[in-house]
Amino acid sequence: MAKHLAQIIILGAQVVGRAFTRALKQEFAASQAAAKRAGGGRAGAEKAATNIRLGMSIEEAKQILNLDKVDAEKLEKSYEHLFSVNDKSKGGSFYLQSKVVRAKERLDEEIKVAQATGKPKETSSQSSDQT
16 A cells, blocks of 8 residues: 555656646746847847836837837826826726836836937837838
8 A cells, every 4th residue: 555655646746847847948938938029138138027027018018008109208198198087086997097007117117228228229119120
């Protein structure tokens, strides 16, 4: 009886170990793919990390705030309008209001990075290498 119990425990540990290894490989591949989509290399990895930290990509943030390009003035105007429209006291949605806030935070971060590097980043909805 003890022999069979030990075999079951060993077999179970092997199955769990394989599943864990497979999950790690999938997670590593997904993070590599995200970094590649974000531009590859160190800059792509930083951009992917920022997307994860702030919870959304630049493209999603621009969609939420209905912007084609990241412009500080248009960003502020769109943010103010959407934030006030979705105010819960006016019958709006707290969820949508929080998405608007997160989108503004993401685009503010992108503006801050662009100003820190001293060069404008490609912030339009179409990349220059897509023709």
